Amino acid sequence: MNPNYLDFEQPIADLEVKIEELQLVGTDNEINIVAEIENLREKSTRLTEKIYANLSSWDIVKVARHPLRPYTLDYIPRIFTDFDELHGDRHFGDDRAIVGGLARLGERTVMVIGQEKGRAVKDKVLRNFGMPKPEGYRKALRLMELAERFKVPVVTLIDTPGAYPGIDSEERGISESIAQNLAVMSRLATPIVCIVIGEGSSGGALGIGVGDHLAMLQYATYFVISPEGCANIIWKSTEHASDAAEAMGVTSSVLQELGIVDATIPEPLGGAHRDVDLMAERIRAHITAQLDALEQLPLEDVLTKRYQRLMSYGN
């Protein structure tokens, strides 16, 4: 099995192997190999389209967690320019699972804050696999309040398997740190745009996820408990994760229907990792359009609308 492809993508992987082989053969053979490769490429595209048109909720969770899926630090240099990373919560430490700083989005200054899972093994450990501790949420809060003081809009990129469930996390008040962010973000006097780029897991995601606009990438996922966790509680077995994913409605289409998510940003064929530049460009365009619209309104109206929207959840 090719680790760069998910289980349901294996037929595509097989075709890609064939194409590669043909390309190698191509140099010393005269048969119409170019046409054959072209043919196979087209077949692969059609196959990908077909597979991706029928993804189950659980398949989408897998794409959202794909090992090659672009993370916050893949997007920041592609979406923004002139990024100055800012570190630390000023109380305890600097949590590398949350990255934040000032950057430019076109002409405008923004505060960008995102969870980072880390790519290579060493990096994953440094980033705690994208599981923030209290100091991460407190750093995010500090940066948001900084943005508020200087009238800079906030952009958050959500991608976490959850806030870190550990002794130190509990000792330093992980619950309080998330709760505080929810409270302050509900009234932070600057526009906030939130994008779920990968995995939005529960309170750990929501801790940087309250704002004026919430968008999800097409194959991102957002849930109150991981499908495995839900399956474990209800069915007493993680094997029912796909049932749990289906029942909870963890994809952008369901969440948009529920009125929780405002927009879905389409991904390149086969997922964001197949064309990171294209994906980044679409996110950039989406954020820019949202901030343009939000900045047209008096700030007071933005805040009133944000509060009303929070109050309407579930109605």
Added chain:
Amino acid sequence: MSWINKILPSGVRSQESEKRSNVPEGLWKKCVKCDAVLYRPDVDRNDDVCPKCDHHMRIGARRRLAIFLDQDTGEEILADIEPVDRLKFRDKKRYRDRLSAAQKSTGEKDALVAMRGELRGLPIVCVAFEFNFHGGSMGYAVGEKFTRAAHLALEQRAPLVCFAASGGARMQEALISLMQMAKTSAVLERMKLQGVPYISVMTDPIYGGVSASLALLGDVNIAEPDARAGFAGPNIIEQTIRQKLPKGFQRSEFLLEHGAIDMIVHRTQMRDTIAGLLSKLTHQPLRAATPEAPPDEDTTDAEGEPEEVLEGESESESEDRAEDQRREERKDKLEENASVDD
């Protein structure tokens, strides 16, 4: 089952066992912590705290509100809010059926009960979680009721007191439940900005989404003794870090030590403590505590520390009962003293 039960005809046997199980249900209660068999009226008088080992037993939302608010002042509000199954969630059973079962067994529409009432004469809004309803989990109905109760508190500038007991966000309402965290936190931030006090009392247990929102956002955070509260459940933490958790982890005492809460308050002291805090925060006087029974010529020293009042233990049950009564009276005297000081 003893040999004699085995040879008895089944009809006789079931009658026997019914009779046996009926007795403790009525008059006697066993403490889950120290296993002591307790005389039920003693337990009731002691606000469901074990008179032997001081264990704070779990109590329902209505009982909680009844022992907390001034007698006969509690008036239920927002009783019409019902849960909504927006996702048509079903696992092995339909969520709708699970809801009906929970409603039938608890008599509540969902896991939160809200009341308007008085605390030592101070008008307050008070909400309490019903843990027996889906583990006190927060879905739309809980979030909505909490939020509307808080808005009512804001309108009337009356303090809000919340007794939370919850396993967290309700899975069956998925992201709608998660968003209730944001919703309740937002209204509490409004209360904070407008200077209307919010007291959060954590009672055993509080986890997940309720912990990471309304339970830890109090102007004053209080916990009952030995209550468990945390973000992630101990099992999940143990699985993640692959080591045993230290003793007392995520208990009230742990929370106090790590600065998450302001104080641990014994259930029998809850009314007076919160009344005192709210009186100080709102600059309003309290009504003198009215003793539940007319005081007799008991000469017990009323100056004693509240902890001392509660820790006495005696051997026989009748002695215990007498002791309890003396405690009650001492408590009343303490309340009187406190009100004189105010």
